[in-house]
Amino acid sequence: MNTLKSAALAALLGLTATNAFAQEVTLRFQHFVSPKSANPTYFIGPWAEKVEKDSNGRIKVELYPFMQLGGKAPSQYDLIRDGAIDGGWVIPGYQPGRFPEAEAMELPFMVTKSGEEASKAAWIFTQKHLMDDFRDVHVIAAHMHGPGLVHKKGPAVQTVEDFNGLKLRGPSRPATLLLKEVGATPIGMPVPAFPEALSKGVVDGGVITWEMSPSLKLDELTDSHTDVAGDKSLYNLYFIWAMNKDKYNSLPDDLKAVIDANSGFFASAWAGRAHDIGDKDGKAVMAAAGNEISTLSESETARIQGLGDTVITNWIAEVTSKGLDGATLVEDARAAVAVTRDVSGREY
CATH class of the missing domain: 3.40.190.170 (Bacterial extracellular solute-binding protein, family 7)
Structure with a gap:
């Protein structure tokens, strides 16, 4: 009997040890x-x-x-x-x-x-x-994330002037600074609040990625999607x-x-x-819904980029006044973007 008890106890302890290890x-x-x-x-x-x-x-x-x-x-x-x-x-x-230092990576046209x-x-x-x-x-x-672009009710944005009067959701301070500079009324809000704001008319649209569009039902809540020309992102x-x-x-x-x-x-x-x-998946869903997909002309993109440069200049001055080296932060962000085009990560 003692032998049986010992064996049972040993088995129990062994099982417990195995589970703890697993x-x-x-x-x-x-x-x-x-x-x-x-x-x-x-x-x-x-x-x-x-x-x-x-x-x-x-x-x-x-x-x-x-x-x-x-x-x-x-x-x-x-x-x-x-x-x-x-x-x-x-x-x-x-x-x-x-x-504030993280904002350097989010400035207009900073990343690819x-x-x-x-x-x-x-x-x-x-x-x-x-x-x-x-x-x-x-x-x-x-x-x-990937490129941020403009999603809105009604026709696609074609010129800088088309931003005038639009109430657009922005995810971050640099994004809202750019929206204000191009003439829109920026409304900062986290992504979970965006669909309800659209459906209730709190905003006319907003800036976000292609990939988030399907989960936010932007194929139903918006009509058009506008990117900028070139290989740099409007915002990130x-x-x-x-x-x-x-x-x-x-x-x-x-x-x-x-x-x-x-x-x-x-x-x-x-x-x-x-x-x-x-x-890629999100853009395909928006296209399949029949929504208008547009890219700004190079000339209009250049106008927005010029306004983005103003945002960057003002941002450098602002954070420098608070004790940070704004110019170096922007320089190092641009340097990091430049060097990664020659850097390969391991497979994943």
């Missing part, structure tokens, strides 16, 4: 969009799967879309910092003025229309200027994929290594590439 850590990551949109589909979900696989199942990553764990999209950074969630997707620009290239630049710039700004969290990736948005610092530090070294192996330049490029894939 899943040592559960990480709860949160984001604010549909799980069917591009970044969750092509980056966040696959990233979670890869971390689980690379850890041999010792890390389980739970993903919560639509802020299901609580809070609002603008508070995401603080939720991660405070440990309310283990990690998540953050748009620093949703808290205007808090992370390739989300992957822009994201490589974002990581380089982040390493040089922003790690201290984000010292309260553990940054896994820093990235940009800077993101980080981040983790609670204490949670990261609590991991054993071998599991920290798993997170580290799925971080940095590689992960940033992967996140940007997800947006590029989504942009």
Whole structure:
């Protein structure tokens, strides 16, 4: 009997040990969009799967879309910092003025229309200027989306004058500064609020990517979509994929290594590439709906770029007056964009 009891106890202990080894850590990551949109589909979900696989199942990553764990999209950074969630997707620009150095990457016509290239630049710039700004969290990736463009009710924008009087949603301070400069009335709001604002007539349209268009039902809520000419984006948005610092530090070294192996330049490029894939899908949905798809002429694009240069000049003066070196931030952002055209990330 004692032998049987010992065998049963040993089996139980062995099973318990195996289970503990198989899943040592559960990480709860949160984001604010549909799980069917591009970044969750092509980056966040696959990233979670890869971390689980690379850890041999010792890390389980739970993903919560639509802020299901609580809070609002603008508070995401603080939720991660405070440990309310283990990690998540953050748009620093949703808290205007808090992370002013990050705005350099979001200035008009700063980055190319390739989300992957822009994201490589974002990581380089982040390493040089922003790690201290984000010292309260553990940054896994820093990235940009694909080209931002104008989506609106009614005919497509064709000239600078067509912006006059339009109430347009903007996602960040640099984007709203540009909208104001071209004559529109900018209304800052996070992406989850955009569809309702459109349906209720609070805005006439807004600036956002192709890839977010289907999940926001812009094929139904808008009639036209206008991009600028050339290979530079009208505007862009800077993101980080981040983790609670204490949670990261609590991991054993071998599991920290798993997170580290799925971080940095590689992960940033992967996140940007997800947006590029989504942009193709989103544009196809808008075209299939019969919506007007337009590109501004080179001459009108040049006019807007000139107004964008005014935004950049004013931005440099503003942040310099607050103690930052605005000119160097812009110079380093442009340098990061230039060098990434010659930099290859590893396969993903």
